[in-house]
Amino acid sequence: MSESLSTASTPVLELEFTISDPEYPFVAASKAEQCRFDLVEMIPRCEGEYAEFFDVTGTDPHRILDLVDTHETVTARLLQEADREGLFEFDLTDECPAVSLAELGTLPRTVRSVNGEGVIVTELPSPSMDESTAIVDAFLSEYPEAELDSKREKNHLTPLFSSWAFNQVLHEHLTDRQQTVLRTAFEAGYYEWPRECTGKEIAEELGISSATFSQHVHAAERKIMAVMFNEQP
Numbered sequence: 001m002s003e004s005l006s007t008a009s010t011p012v013l014e015l016e017f018t019i020s021d022p023e024y025p026f027v028a029a030s031k032a033e034q035c036r037f038d039l040v041e042m043i044p045r046c047e048g049e050y051a052e053f054f055d056v057t058g059t060d061p062h063r064i065l066d067l068v069d070t071h072e073t074v075t076a077r078l079l080q081e082a083d084r085e086g087l088f089e090f091d092l093t094d095e096c097p098a099v100s101l102a103e104l105g106t107l108p109r110t111v112r113s114v115n116g117e118g119v120i121v122t123e124l125p126s127p128s129m130d131e132s133t134a135i136v137d138a139f140l141s142e143y144p145e146a147e148l149d150s151k152r153e154k155n156h157l158t159p160l161f162s163s164w165a166f167n168q169v170l171h172e173h174l175t176d177r178q179q180t181v182l183r184t185a186f187e188a189g190y191y192e193w194p195r196e197c198t199g200k201e202i203a204e205e206l207g208i209s210s211a212t213f214s215q216h217v218h219a220a221e222r223k224i225m226a227v228m229f230n231e232q233p
Contacts (some may be wrong), residue, residue, distance in 0.1 A: 012154040013127045015106065015136065019097055019118040021145040025074050025090065026054060029067045031116025035059040039111035040087070042098060050099050052090045052111075053079075061086025097143055098122075104135045120146075123154070170224065178220040181206065181213060 022028035026037045035058035043051045056064055061081045068076040073092060080087040092099065098108045101122045110121035124132055136148055174182075184206060189196025203213035 011126055012156060013124045013132050014109075014150075014152045014154050015122050015124065015132075015148065016150040016152075017097070017101075017120045017122075017139070017146045018149045019120065019143065019146040020116055021143075022116070024096060024118065025068050025071045026111070026113045027116055027118045028071075029056075029064055030113040030118075032067055033059040033063055034115050035064075036115075037111075037113045039098065039108070042102065042108060042111075044102075045091070050092045050096075052092060052096075052098070054088050054090060055085070056088060057085045059084055061088070064088065095142075097139075097146065100142055101135075101139060104138055106135060119149075173223045174220055178216050178223075181216040182220050185217060 020027060022031060026039075029035070030037050035056060038055045038057075040053040040055050042053070045051055061078050061084075064086065065076050065078060068074055068090065075091040077089045077091075078086050079089055097118075097120055098111045101108050101120065106122040106124045108120060108122045110119065112119050124135065127135075132151075136151075140146060140148065170179075181202075185191065185199075185202050188202055188205070190199065190202060199213050199217070200210045203210045206213065208216075
């Protein structure tokens with residue numbers, strides 16, 4: 001069963017670890033710049049590689065690029081920037097604490113570092129006592145500088161997709177035309193009940209035929225459903 005359908009009733013163990021070893025780029029850079037790193041999304045690539053997307057606040061984003069360049073196993077890209085803030089993609093070719101926890105079967109939910117003090121919060125669905133103990137022992141054996149700060153039971157999983165990640169997936173799979181048609185339909189009240197306008201009216205506004213409007217809407221809706229239910233759009 002997909003996570004989105006099971007969050008309401010799945011018992012969950014939440015583990016919180018602290019880590020301050022400057023060997024890890026997000027810890028070292030946050031200490032050097034006295035800034036904050038927050039993981040937005042972690043995506044597996046191929047052959048053990050992962051992409052981690054961090055929102056960094058409190059410093060010049062270009063200084064982070066210079067600092068991360070000193071770590072041979074990490075490649076950084078600045079995706080968006082603002083005043084003392086940036087969104088980064090870090091491609092990892094070596095293990096990192098969050099990746100190790102994911103490969104141990106847990107679901108990392110929070111990864112942040114503030115002024116050199118790192119925190120990782122991860123969740124383990126339906127754990128047995130032996131399983132949770134084995135995971136904690138394995139992680140601390142691999143990262144002896146880390147500490148288990150707390151262990152809490154919860155009634156449900158934290159939602160997997162951040163709004164940013166969901167939007168990124170939609171922008172990747174929906175064409176510009178499909179996005180325009182969906183937004184126009186939504187803003188016109190097409191998805192209200194009762195509908196505030198018809199597909200024909202929206203098609204006329206967009207200068208397309210009713211059949212073309214229906215084609216775009218159904219194709220876009222199919223892709224959104226595929227993302228929601230963990231299928232290939």
